[in-house]
Amino acid sequence: MKMKRIYIISILIGLLYGLSSCSDFLFEDPQTSMSTAQIFADIDNIQPYLNGIYFKYRDTRVNRKGFFLLLGTDEVQQGEYQVRTEAQQSGLDKYDGFYFPENNSIAQLWNVRWPVVTLSTMALSYLNDMEKSASEIDLPSIKSYIGQASFYRACALFELVQYWGELPIPELQGEKVTLSGRKPLQTVYEMIESDFNKAAEYLSGSTSSDVRIPRTWAAKAMLAKMYMSALPESGFRDMGKAKVLLNNIITEGGFRLVNQYADLWDGTKDPSSEIIYAFYFNNVWPDTNELQWYAGSRAVSGDPNCYMGGYDLGLPTKYCYEITSNGGIWETGDLRKDESIRYNFFYNGKAPASVAGFGEDQTLPHIKKYEDKRIDGEKSFYNSGKNVYLVRYADVLLLYAECLNEENNTAEAVNLINNTIRSRAWGGNLPEELKWNTAMSQDEFRSKIMDERMRELCFEGWRRMDLIRTGNFVEKIKTHNRWAKESGTIQQFHERFPIPHVEIKQNTNLSENDQNPGY
Structure with a gap:
């Protein structure tokens, strides 16, 4: 049985990694020795198939493309050399003429998510039928499989709708999944809501021996995020529903903040009490994520086994790395600062040496969260493989506080943030003068919580969505992102990425008239 499962996994991984665009996947039959129907004819094949979808979703957080959604915010901007040599990629920060439908970086963000949607749709078409006739013995497993597929599809669609707006909907036609034309936001969010609700109902609340399998708490956390972030014109934004879900996680989920913020970023520690869902990696290919290759500094990359090395793709903005007296976000004594950001590049007693011609920012502060000290001196920083968090309990507390404020x-x-998030940030002893005032206004809290989210969650992939949902996208970015400020071309319509030109050409249900406004 074990060999059979390995065989199925190899088929699926070959299918997943052999596709370069969503249209390739949608309209071509997989060239494998087993059809989808044959795979789903044996219940022992289904979990390996779903693990393949997990791997494809995990792929959205890997290597260069894993950084693209971090760029172009008030939190992260590209390094000088990257901007100078990668015109299309630089458009992600400049919001200039290269922020256009032919942008290959934007196309990668689009293409890497759609196979998650289509594979999940295919799985659900079989699983929903299997549920109707399942035996008492098989039913719990089938429900778990439905929950997993629903979770993956909802997560991918949620990211797509937040960044592109109206979307095509996956439709099953025989043994193929095709994409419709763009559907109204209400239709898209209805599918996402339904999927997350199904996942919350069918997934277990208990920890599985396979940590890749999502639990009900992950579905509830993501559904709460959807209710808080849904584009206003969709009619789906609902802080009340989000609050109920978040409160359920807080009171029933059994999560807690780890005592030391540093433990979240130490690859040898177990921070599972705080992790609601994560993507799991290690230091052996193909389970590396290579994130340090893009986050680290070229000034120390002369030693390929220096864990701080890299090539300056994404760097913290000055706003993100400076102290408050210098116009940044960091307050005296906040332990998160030095765990999140690399300020010192001395390595084995040697000073860093910037490489001439590759930018003047090589020794400016860099992202630290993806440094992997487990491989220091033994493997190239290309083999970095620390886990990547999708959603942490700290995020749930921050979101719940927002809901309270809106009510x-x-x-x-204020008390919730002081007693949990900020208390830990000062080692459990938050100075009296740094406690937030319970008499602050609702608007002041809205402003403060945005900075607190950056301090707690910087480089974890939520900033762009936070800026969009709070209406701060243009103002914050043009003020704090170096390249957007210099370019001076960012506008409100840039909240939505353009639909990739290649997708409009390949999807027969789309035309140039379906492009987002402004492009």
Whole structure:
């Protein structure tokens, strides 16, 4: 049986990694020795198939493309050399003429998510039929499989709708999944809501022996994010529903913050009490993520086994790395600062040496969260493989505080943040003068929580969505992102990425008239 499962996994991984665009996947039959129907004819094949979808979703957080959604915000910007040599990629920060439908970086963000949607849709078409006739013995497993597929599809669609707006909907036609034309936001969010609700109902609340399998808490956390972030014109934004879900996680989920913020970024520690869902990696290909290759500094990359090395793709903005007195976000004594950002590049007693011609920012502060000290001196920083968090319990607490504030329970929201997030940030002893005032206004809390989210969650992939959902996208980016400020061309329509030109050409249900406004 084990060899059979390995065989199925090899078929699926070959299918997943052999596709370069969503249209390739949608309209071509997989060239394998087993059809989808044959795979789903044996219940022992299904979990390996779903693991393949997990791997494809994990692929959205890997290597260069894993950084693209971080760029172009008030939190992360590209290094000088990257901007100078990669015109299309630089458009992600400049919001200039290269932020256009032919942008290959934007196309990668689009293409890497759609196979998650289509594979999950195919799985659900079989699983929903199997559920109707399942035996008492098989039913719990089939429900878990439905929950997993629903979770993956909802997560991918949620990211797509937040960044592109109206979307095509996956439709099953015989043994193929095709994409419709763009559907109204309400239709898209209805599918996402339904999937997350199904996942929350069918997934277990208990920890599985396979940590890749999502639990009900992950579905509830992501559904809460959807309710808080849904584009306003969709009619789906609902802070009340989000609050109920978040409160359920807090009171029933059994999560807690790890005592030391540093433990979250130490690859040898187990921070599982705080992790609601994560993508798991290690230091052996193909389970590396290569993130340090793009986050580290060229000034120390002369030693390929220096864990701090890299090539300056994404760097913290000055706003993200400076102290408050210098116009940044960091307050005196906040332990998160030095765990999140690399300020010192001395290595084995040697000073860093910037490489001439590759930018003047090689020794400016860099992202530290993806440094992997487990491979220091033994493997190239290309083999970095620390886990990547999708959603942490800290995020749930921050979101719940927002919900409280929006219900005019600002004092309760302030106490929650003081007693949990900020308390840990000062080692459990938050100075009195740094405690937030319970008498602050609702608007002041809205402003403060945005900075607190950056301090707690920087480089974890939520900033762009936070800026969009709070209406701060243009103002914050043009003020704090070096390249957007210099370019001076960012506009409101840039909240949505352009639909990739190649997708419009290949999807017969789309035309140039379906392009987002402004492009």
